[in-house]
Amino acid sequence: MNKLFSPFKLGDIELANRVAMAPMTRARITNTQDAADDDTALYYAQRASAGLLITEGSQISRQGQGFLFTPGIYSKSQVEGWKKTTQAVHDKNGKIFIQLWHVGRMSHTSLQPDGGAPVSSVAKSAVNGHCFAIDEQGNPGRVAVSEPEELTLEGIEQIKQDFVQAAKNAMEAGFDGIEIHGANGYLLEQFINASLNTRQDIYGGQTIENRARLTLEIVDAIVAAIGSGKTAIRLAPFGRFGDMHPFEQEEETWLYIAGELSKRNLAYVHLSDQKTLGAQAIPDGFIEKFRTTYQGPLIIAGGFDKEKAEQYLQEDKLDLVAFGQPYIPNPDLVERMQNDWPLAEADREVYYGGDQRGYTDFPSYEVN
Ligand SMILES: Cc1cc2nc3c(=O)[nH]c(=O)nc-3n(C[C@H](O)[C@H](O)[C@H](O)COP(=O)(O)O)c2cc1C
Numbered sequence: 001m002n003k004l005f006s007p008f009k010l011g012d013i014e015l016a017n018r019v020a021m022a023p024m025t026r027a028r029i030t031n032t033q034d035a036a037d038d039d040t041a042l043y044y045a046q047r048a049s050a051g052l053l054i055t056e057g058s059q060i061s062r063q064g065q066g067f068l069f070t071p072g073i074y075s076k077s078q079v080e081g082w083k084k085t086t087q088a089v090h091d092k093n094g095k096i097f098i099q100l101w102h103v104g105r106m107s108h109t110s111l112q113p114d115g116g117a118p119v120s121s122v123a124k125s126a127v128n129g130h131c132f133a134i135d136e137q138g139n140p141g142r143v144a145v146s147e148p149e150e151l152t153l154e155g156i157e158q159i160k161q162d163f164v165q166a167a168k169n170a171m172e173a174g175f176d177g178i179e180i181h182g183a184n185g186y187l188l189e190q191f192i193n194a195s196l197n198t199r200q201d202i203y204g205g206q207t208i209e210n211r212a213r214l215t216l217e218i219v220d221a222i223v224a225a226i227g228s229g230k231t232a233i234r235l236a237p238f239g240r241f242g243d244m245h246p247f248e249q250e251e252e253t254w255l256y257i258a259g260e261l262s263k264r265n266l267a268y269v270h271l272s273d274q275k276t277l278g279a280q281a282i283p284d285g286f287i288e289k290f291r292t293t294y295q296g297p298l299i300i301a302g303g304f305d306k307e308k309a310e311q312y313l314q315e316d317k318l319d320l321v322a323f324g325q326p327y328i329p330n331p332d333l334v335e336r337m338q339n340d341w342p343l344a345e346a347d348r349e350v351y352y353g354g355d356q357r358g359y360t361d362f363p364s365y366e367v368n
Contacts, residue, residue, distance in 0.1 A: 003313035004306065005338055008051065008320060010297055011229035011267030013095050013176050015051035015320070018313060019334050022272075022301040022324035023054045023099040023179065023234070027069040027132065027352045028359055034059075035081030036071040041088040042360045046331035048094030052299075052320060054270070055085070057101030057181050060166035061159075062113045064187070066103030067132040068140050069353060073098060073166045079173045086174030097177040097232060097267075098170045100163060104187030105148035106242050108133035112146075119155060120148040121190045121197040121204075126243035132352070140353075156203060156214060159187070160221050167222045167231070177230035180218060183272040185242020188215045192257070194247035208249060208256045216260055223264060233261065234270040237286060240279040251286065258294035269294055270322065273302030287317055306337040332364040341365045 008015045028039060036058075044053055058073040059065040065072070072078045082098070089096045105120035110133045112118055129145040151159070167178045182188040191197050191214045198205045203213050215233070223231050237254040238246075247253075261269055271290065275281035281302075291298055300312070301322035309321035327333055329346035336343055342365075350358020 002310065004310050004321065005334070008297075010052065010095075010320070011177060011232070012227070015095055016049070016093070017051040017334060018320045019050045019309075019337070020052040020299055020301075020320045020322040021047055021050045021054060021327045021333075022322040023056055023181070024324055024328070025056045025067060025070055025352065026359060027067055028354070029069045029071045033075065033077040033081070034065075034070065034072045035075075035078045036085055037081055038084060039356060039360055040071065040081070041084040044085050044096060045088035045092055045094070046360065046362075046364075047327060047333070048089045048092035049332060049334040050094065050327075053089060053094055053096040054179055054322070055096065055098045057099045058082075058166075060100050060102055061162040062111075063119060063159075064102035064162065065111045066107040066118075066145075066186075067352075068111070068134070069132075070101075073100065073169050073173070074162065079169045082170075082173035082175070090174070095176045097179045098173075098175045099179045099181050099234065100166050100170070101181040102159060102163070102187040103131070104190045105129070106131055106145055106186060107148075108143050109146045110134035110143075117149045118146055119151045120187070121151065121199055123148055123150045124196065126185070129243055150199070153201070160214075160218055163218045164221045164225045167226050171226050171230070177232060177267050178222065178226070179270060180215075180222065180231070180233040182215055183234045183236035184239055184274070185236075185244050188218070189236065189239060189242070189244060191215065192253060193244050194249070194253070195245035196243075208253050211253065212257050212260065215257065219261070219264060219266070223266075228265045229267055232267040232270060234272055236272040236274060237282055237290065238280065239272065239274055241274060241277075251289075254286075255289060255293050258290050262294045262296060266296055268297040268299050268320070270299040270301065273300060276303040276325065291317060328358075329362045331362055336365050341367075
């Protein structure tokens with residue numbers, strides 16, 4: 001029996017199918033409040049037939065921002081902006097989680113409060129790291145990331161509070177849940193990765209427990225604020241984005257986190273395989289180990305098509321399959337896969353920034 005289009009109970013909600021839309025930054029926000037707007041609402045509503053929509057990364061604070069034109073979830077006007085999206089998606093019986101994002105060192109002084117330095121586990125820049133900020137000529141553009149400052153314990157406490165407040169804001173905005181962005185070389189990975197995190201304190205490099213501490217404390221604080229059934233996390237085991245390097249006990253680290261998350265009865269854990277984005281794949285056999293250790297609902301993204309999705313579901317490697325790039329030009333991806341209609345392709349030029357073109361103007365498939 002086909003599983004991809006069968007319903008699934010995820011945390012507190014019922015999903016119509018096992019298709020998730022992966023979080024994708026589209027950098028289309030041009031208002032000065034960094035608030036999701038009518039176009040954002042239209043874009044997600046067009047894709048509401050997915051069992052679960054996961055929004056683009058939404059910064060939890062000014063400090064957490066690493067790209068221009070991304071929507072935040074820390075101010076009143078941002079909460080009001082996101083309400084348009086949740087309303088539009090729910091009107092179409094869709095379900096939507098928001099991804100809570102802190103980029104850590106992958107930022108630039110032009111994006112930071114008072115033009116200050118970005119923050120990280122240690123004061124070390126990402127080699128060849130770039131972000132999208134204001135360049136030396138004062139124009140939006142791709143710039144090298146700025147040298148970060150090592151977070152103090154007070155700074156870490158503030159970030160935990162910012163995550164919790166963002167999760168509460170997300171509830172006020174009407175989201176069905178939140179996904180903590182623990183993947184792709186951003187703040188939480190900057191703590192987890194032992195090749196970078198050489199701190200000497202309880203958040204530091206000495207032990208796996210110390211390096212995982214910030215991630216798990218944020219999970220626990222958000223669970224306490226909004227409930228475990230509304231809380232999820234995305235991880236990128238063996239991820240190499242943002243100048244992340246291999247380290248000793250890498251597999252043990254990810255499996256330790258898997259085991260800890262398994263105790264917490266979360267809505268889901270979402271693994272990001274970076275292969276289709278140009279980095280290495282999650283090693284063969286690791287997903288099976290992760291799934292044995294973490295026994296709750298599992299989503300995986302990266303390089304799926306309908307056939308591979310169904311195969312992974314049949315082999316019980318996961319519970320939901322997330323599609324990223326296929327969702328950019330195929331708002332009706334579920335219907336296209338269900339009916340074996342052809343998939344449209346998008347030019348990479350339209351991925352980030354710009355206007356409605358390449359954003360909300362991809363049509364649904366029309367049968368002649
Ligand atoms: C344009 C674009 C923006 C992305 N933005 C995010 C993001 O904000 N947060 C995140 O966790 N992953 C992000 N990703 C990664 C995707 O969620 C997904 O893991 C990746 O595209 C692999 O899936 P695919 O092979 O189906 O495209 C982005 C990918 C693309 C192509």
